[in-house]
Each structure stands twice: as structure tokens, then as C-alpha cells.
Amino acid sequence: MTITETNKKILDFNYQLAAQDEAFPTLQVLANDGSVVDEAALERTGLTDDQLVELMKHMLFSRELDIRSTKLAKQGRFGFFAPTAGQEASQMASAFAFNDEDWLFPGYRDIPEIIMKGWPVWKAILWSRGHVQGNVMTTDDGKDVHSWFPQIIIGAQYVEAAGVALGLKKRQKDAVAYAYTGDGGTSQGDFYEAMNFAAAYQANAVFIAQNNGFAISTPRDFQTAAKHLAAKGWAAGIPSVVVDGNDAIAVYLAAKEARQWAASGNGPVLIETLTDRLEPHSTAGDDPLRYRTKDDIDAWWQKDPLLRMRHFLTQRGIWNEELETAYIAEVNAHIDDQIKRADGVEKQKISDFLKNTLEVPSQVMQEQIAIFESEGK
Amino acid sequence: MTEKTYIAAVQDALDLALTKDDNTLIFGEDVGKNGGVFRATDGLQAKFGEERVFNTPLAESAIGGLAIGLTTQNYRPVMEIQFFGFLFEVMDSIAGQMSRNRFRFGGTRQMPIVVRSPYGGGTKTPEMHADNLEGMVAQIPGIRVVMPANPADAKGLLLSAIESNDPVVFLENIHLYRSMKGEVPEGYYTTPLDKAAIVREGQDVTIISYGGGVPVALKAADELGKQDINAEVLDLRTVSPLDIESIGASVEKTGRVVVVQEAQRMAGIGATVMAEISERFILSLKAPIGRVAAPDTVYPFGQAENDWMIKADDVIAKVKEIVDYD
Numbered sequence: 001m002t003i004t005e006t007n008k009k010i011l012d013f014n015y016q017l018a019a020q021d022e023a024f025p026t027l028q029v030l031a032n033d034g035s036v037v038d039e040a041a042l043e044r045t046g047l048t049d050d051q052l053v054e055l056m057k058h059m060l061f062s063r064e065l066d067i068r069s070t071k072l073a074k075q076g077r078f079g080f081f082a083p084t085a086g087q088e089a090s091q092m093a094s095a096f097a098f099n100d101e102d103w104l105f106p107g108y109r110d111i112p113e114i115i116m117k118g119w120p121v122w123k124a125i126l127w128s129r130g131h132v133q134g135n136v137m138t139t140d141d142g143k144d145v146h147s148w149f150p151q152i153i154i155g156a157q158y159v160e161a162a163g164v165a166l167g168l169k170k171r172q173k174d175a176v177a178y179a180y181t182g183d184g185g186t187s188q189g190d191f192y193e194a195m196n197f198a199a200a201y202q203a204n205a206v207f208i209a210q211n212n213g214f215a216i217s218t219p220r221d222f223q224t225a226a227k228h229l230a231a232k233g234w235a236a237g238i239p240s241v242v243v244d245g246n247d248a249i250a251v252y253l254a255a256k257e258a259r260q261w262a263a264s265g266n267g268p269v270l271i272e273t274l275t276d277r278l279e280p281h282s283t284a285g286d287d288p289l290r291y292r293t294k295d296d297i298d299a300w301w302q303k304d305p306l307l308r309m310r311h312f313l314t315q316r317g318i319w320n321e322e323l324e325t326a327y328i329a330e331v332n333a334h335i336d337d338q339i340k341r342a343d344g345v346e347k348q349k350i351s352d353f354l355k356n357t358l359e360v361p362s363q364v365m366q367e368q369i370a371i372f373e374s375e376g377k
Numbered sequence: 378m379t380e381k382t383y384i385a386a387v388q389d390a391l392d393l394a395l396t397k398d399d400n401t402l403i404f405g406e407d408v409g410k411n412g413g414v415f416r417a418t419d420g421l422q423a424k425f426g427e428e429r430v431f432n433t434p435l436a437e438s439a440i441g442g443l444a445i446g447l448t449t450q451n452y453r454p455v456m457e458i459q460f461f462g463f464l465f466e467v468m469d470s471i472a473g474q475m476s477r478n479r480f481r482f483g484g485t486r487q488m489p490i491v492v493r494s495p496y497g498g499g500t501k502t503p504e505m506h507a508d509n510l511e512g513m514v515a516q517i518p519g520i521r522v523v524m525p526a527n528p529a530d531a532k533g534l535l536l537s538a539i540e541s542n543d544p545v546v547f548l549e550n551i552h553l554y555r556s557m558k559g560e561v562p563e564g565y566y567t568t569p570l571d572k573a574a575i576v577r578e579g580q581d582v583t584i585i586s587y588g589g590g591v592p593v594a595l596k597a598a599d600e601l602g603k604q605d606i607n608a609e610v611l612d613l614r615t616v617s618p619l620d621i622e623s624i625g626a627s628v629e630k631t632g633r634v635v636v637v638q639e640a641q642r643m644a645g646i647g648a649t650v651m652a653e654i655s656e657r658f659i660l661s662l663k664a665p666i667g668r669v670a671a672p673d674t675v676y677p678f679g680q681a682e683n684d685w686m687i688k689a690d691d692v693i694a695k696v697k698e699i700v701d702y703d
Contacts, residue, residue: 103449132483149481156474159439163446170428171450190469193439200434356484357519359542362571362618
């Protein structure tokens with residue numbers, strides 16, 4: 001008696017592993033030289049020329065903020081900062097697909113996405129310095145920014161996003177919660193719990209896992225034996241896709257379609273973006289050459305998402321060096337202005353900390369408030 | 378007034394909260410059709426529907442995250458952690474997130490969350506179910522820890538906790554759920570948070586306790602009364618923050634104190650109460666402060682539980698020692 005073909009397949013564990021590659025092809029619209037590899041996909045984005053230029057500006061803004069932040073951190077004028085170079089398409093193009101009513105749940109590297117949503121740069125600077133005034137999530141003209149502060153515990157924002165997503169579904173809102181984490185974050189229990197909960201409730205969530213190659217020094221391959229982080233979404237029963245994370249158009253398309261799917265009440269989606277962190281984990285002393293080679297980093301610089309987008313827009317005739325130079329000057333003037341504004345914010349007081357800890361402070365806290373206030377602290 | 382069990386009072390409060398405010402949601406493991414493993418939510422899903430009272434998949438951290446996220450849509454989540462021994466699984470949501478968020482957002486966003494959980498022991502649950510971890514939670518800034526000791530307080534304090542815009546860890550004594558009955562006022566009422574209560578008047582010594590320690594203290598006080606020692610029993614009700622004013626008033630009245638807790642002796646609520654008394658009211662004391670607590674071991678389950686847990690006799694012995702001190 002011979003084993004049936006089906007049973008043979010089930011018991012062929014090598015096949016089980018190999019099948020994942022077929023299940024998770026990489027979505028791509030632009031080639032590395034900026035040429036379009038999938039015209040229909042480009043058309044499906046619905047992006048106008050003006051929007052394409054706007055997206056390019058967001059990406060450039062992110063790069064300039066990254067360059068300035070790194071310099072300022074070295075001068076001791078910033079606090080904590082996690083560099084973003086290389087991830088502009090993964091971050092800004094995905095965030096570009098969401099709108100004001102959607103709720104953003106960022107990790108600590110996702111500062112540019114919150115700024116895109118209306119969080120002023122001076123508040124981002126205060127956040128980096130540990131000033132809670134930075135976490136007051138309003139625009140300069142007083143509008144609520146539907147975002148959480150950047151999360152340090154890199155799975156926590158996922159379970160919270162699942163809660164918002166459920167709330168949005170219950171309130172029958174045409175909106176979603178979208179949450180970011182990295183490849184390291186996908187190892188956290190909260191990552192699985194969030195996807196499982198959101199799927200069980202068919203809640204309005206879009207989960208974005210930015211596979212940037214390293215969790216500080218731990219390479220992606222050592223982070224998990226899963227061939228694709230997206231496969232983790234399948235375990236929760238949700239559509240899960242892999243996208244070229246340095247291709248802004250592909251990332252936008254995936255995020256836009258995921259948003260539409262989730263906002264329509266179909267449940268969550270997981271997007272894995274394949275990208276690279278070109279710089280250190282943070283400005284607090286990390287040296288990537290301790291755990292990766294210069295050749296590897298140089299190779300990824302050749303795949304810089306800005307290069308690809310610049311080629312694409314230039315070939316389309318809607319972008320040029322002059323526009324770029326002018327915009328970069330504009331961004332830097334804005335950052336200069338925002339640094340001054342952050343520098344001018346009053347120092348924090350311990351008495352305010354105590355007042356903000358509970359709505360009604362306890363007797364002991366009131367005593368502590370009185371002591372600190374008498375000392376002017 | 379109606380006589381109710383402690384758990385019936387909890388259920389009454391949940392029913393009234395769901396009736397009063399459509400934004401109140403109850404969720405956790407098995408709280409729906411099953412009515413919770415202790416039946417605290419029995420019948421609530423049938424009455425209020427699956428949108429308001431619903432089961433969650435089995436993952437405590439996500440239950441906490443869900444609660445935090447739901448507040449953005451103006452919901453008032455009442456989440457259940459099935460046993461307090463499962464607290465560690467949800468510790469980041471409680472200690473790392475919900476308790477800090479008012480501070481982190483500079484006081485501009487609120488976290489009106491109630492974390493309900495049965496705690497304590499004496500009901501022969503399996504290992505890792507029963508636990509007295511209130512001291513651990515009480516050390517977290519930005520959160521209240523409320524531990525009612527009788528049915529009337531369980532109802533009034535739970536309604537206050539649900540009304541609070543700050544997160545409250547609301548701990549229900551697993552042993553008292555069905556062993557204790559008491560008169561409970563009808564209808565909606567609240568009992569103020571952060572306020573202790575004198576549950577027995579006395580002049581000779583103050584026994585300070587909370588939650589499941591209170592009935593033990595009262596039993597001891599009744600016995601001591603027969604021996605001409607008139608003990609006052611102070612029920613803290615909210616163990617974080619502490620009602621220092623009420624503690625001080627009673628200490629100044631009796632000059633002698635015994636602190637009684639079900640939890641292990643190391644650190645915890647009793648230690649904080651003793652420290653506050655020592656710092657503020659030491660000149661009113663006529664004797665050292667006594668303490669009755671469980672041994673500093675892992676919480677045992679099964680056979681050893683009864684030997685391990687504090688008893689009225691322990692309290693009586695300690696009170697006599699303090700009263701006899703010259």
C-alpha cells in the first residue's frame with residue numbers, strides 16, 4: 001500500500017517550508033532605477049502628480065529631519081533619537097495612505113509619520129528630550145492628532161491599536177487604527193496577541209511590520225525562523241502581504257488597499273515592508289559595524305528609496321534638482337524655527353508631574369505637590 | 378436594603394453601570410455566556426448584548442491593550458482578569474501603559490479603565506491562580522487599588538471605580554465571593570474611593586486591615602471583646618492611595634496598632650501603613666506596631682493553604698502582645 005499524494009504532501013516537511021516562498025511574493029511597482037515594472041499597479045494607486053510630489057516631499061522631509069536630528073543629537077541638543085534613513089518609503093508612503101480620522105500607533109522610530117499627521121516638530125524634539133509637553137497630541141492650531149506617542153515597549157502599541165480598532169468598529173466609523181513595529185517587534189507576544197484579537201473581532205486595524213534587517217544587533221534571520229514576517233499574520237487568519245519597503249509606490253498601494261479593506265469591516269491586514277536601517281539603531285552610541293559589514297550597508301544605500309522615487313518623478317517630468325534644493329532649504333528653515341521653539345518651552349516641574357499622575361491627587365501626593373511648589377520645582 | 382452575597386453585589390454594580398452608561402463595556406475570558414468563572418457577569422450578556430459584554434481570546438496582555446485602545450473611542454472599559462495570579466501576563470498594559478498615560482500625555486487624555494480580578498486564596502484553586510499581589514500593583518503610580526471587604530462596599534466602590542477617569546485595579550476577594558453576605562442598599566449609589574472606614578469602634582487598639590483581612594480582624598475583635606480588649610477595626614478599602622487622615626485619627630485615639638494583611642509579610646500594603654504611622658504619628662504610639670501577615674513563601678495551593686493563611690487567632694495573639702506592651 002502506498003501513501004496518498006495528499007498525505008505525502010502533508011508529511012513532506014521540506015515542502016511545508018518551501019511553500020512559504022510561493023505564498024508571499026513581494027509587491028513591487030518601481031524598479032531600483034525608478035522605472036515602472038507594473039503600470040496597472042501604479043494606476044491602481046490613484047495617485048495624481050501633485051500627490052506624488054507631495055509624497056516625495058514627505059520622504060525628503062523625513063531624510064532631512066534624520067540628518068539634522070543626528071547632528072543635533074551629537075551636539076547634545078536632542079534627546080533620544082532613532083535614525084530613519086532608508087525607511088522613508090516604508091514609513092512615509094504607508095502613512096500617506098491613511099487620513100486624519102485614522103489612529104496612528106507608532107514605535108519609537110516612527111516620529112516622521114506622527115509629524116506627517118500634524119504633530120509639530122517642536123513637540124517631537126521635546127519628546128526626544130523627555131518633556132511631556134511634547135506628548136500633548138495637538139496641532140499648533142489646537143486640533144487633535146489621532147496618534148499615540150512613540151511607544152518604547154515595541155509590542156504594546158499593537159495591542160492598544162487592536163483596542164482602538166475594535167472601538168472604531170463598534171462606533172461604525174469609516175476609520176482604522178494603524179500600528180508600526182519592526183522585525184524585532186514581531187517577536188513580542190503582544191504582536192501575536194494584537195493580530196489574534198483584531199482578527200477575532202474583525203476589527204479595523206492595519207498592522208505594519210517594518211522589516212529593516214536588525215533589532216539593534218540581532219539580524220532578521222536570527223529573530224525568527226519564519227521565512228516571512230507576514231506569515232505570522234496568516235496564523236491569525238488575516239490577509240498578510242510582503243512589500244518592497246524601498247518602493248514608495250508599492251508601499252502606498254498596499255497600505256491604501258489594506259486601509260480600505262479594514263475600514264470596510266473586513267478585519268485587519270498585516271503588511272511586511274522589506275527595507276533597511278542604513279544607520280545606527282539610535283544616536284546613543286550604537287555602532288552597526290560591530291554587527292554588519294560596510295559592504296552590506298553600502299549595497300543598501302544603492303537601494304535608497306529616495307533615489308528610486310527621485311528617478312521615477314524626474315522621468316515623469318514632475319521633479320528636478322532645483323525643486324529638491326528649494327524644498328530642502330525650506331525644511332531646514334522650518335526645523336531651525338522649531339528647535340528655537342522647543343528651546344523656549346518652560347522647564348518641567350515635579351509638581352506638574354504629580355498633578356498629571358491622577359485626576360484627583362491623593363493626600364500624600366498633595367503634600368508632595370505643596371513641598372515641590374514651595375521649592376519652585 | 379437586601380441581603381446579598383459579595384459576588385451578587387458585584388454583579389448588581391456591573392448591571393447598574395451598564396444600564397446607566399452605554400459607553401461601559403465588560404470583557405474578559407468567559408465573561409459572556411458563561412457569566413465568568415465565578416458568575417460575576419452572569420446574565421449580563423443576555424441582558425445587554427454581545428456588543429457590551431463580550432468574551433476575549435485567551436491573552437491577558439491584549440485584554441489590557443484592548444481596554445487602553447477603547448478609551449480613545451470614549452468607552453469606559455471594565456476588563457476582567459480571571460485570576461489575580463494571571464496578573465504577570467498583563468503587567469505591561471497595567472504598569473507600563475495605562476497607569477502612565479495621564480502623565481505621559483501631560484494630563485490631556487484619560488484612562489477610565491477598571492481592571493477587575495478575584496484575588497486571595499482559600500478556595501482550593503490550582504497553582505498560580507490565587508495570589509495577593511496588591512502590594513506590587515499599589516507601588517505603581519497613576520493607578521488606584523481598591524479592595525472591598527463586604528458586599529455593600531463591593532457595590533458602591535465598584536460603581537465609583539467605573540465612574541473614575543483614572544485606572545482602578547478592583548480586587549474582589551475570592552473567598553468572600555460566596556462565603557460573605559450582607560445588607561446592600563438598593564439602586565445606584567457610590568462609595569467614595571480613597572476613604573477608609575471604621576467598621577468597629579473601640580478604644581484599646583486599632584486593627585488596620587483591608588479586603589479579606591477585614592473579616593478575620595472583625596472575628597478577632599469580637600473574641601477580644603469578650604476578654605475586655607476593645608479593638609477598633611479600620612478597613613482601608615482603597616489600599617493605594619492610603620487614607621492617612623483616617624489612619625491617623627484612629628491611631629491617635631487608641632495609641633496601639635496591629636496591621637493585618639492576607640499577603641506575604643515582605644514589602645506590601647502593611648509595610649507602607651506602618652511606615653506612614655511611624656513617620657507621622659509615632660508620638661501617639663504607646664507600643665510598637667504589630668503585624669500579622671502570611672509567611673514569605675510562594676502562595677501554596679491545595680492542602681497547605683489553610684495552614685498558611687492568616688487566622689483570627691494570629692490576630693488575637695498579636696493584639697494581646699501589643700496591648701500588654703509597657
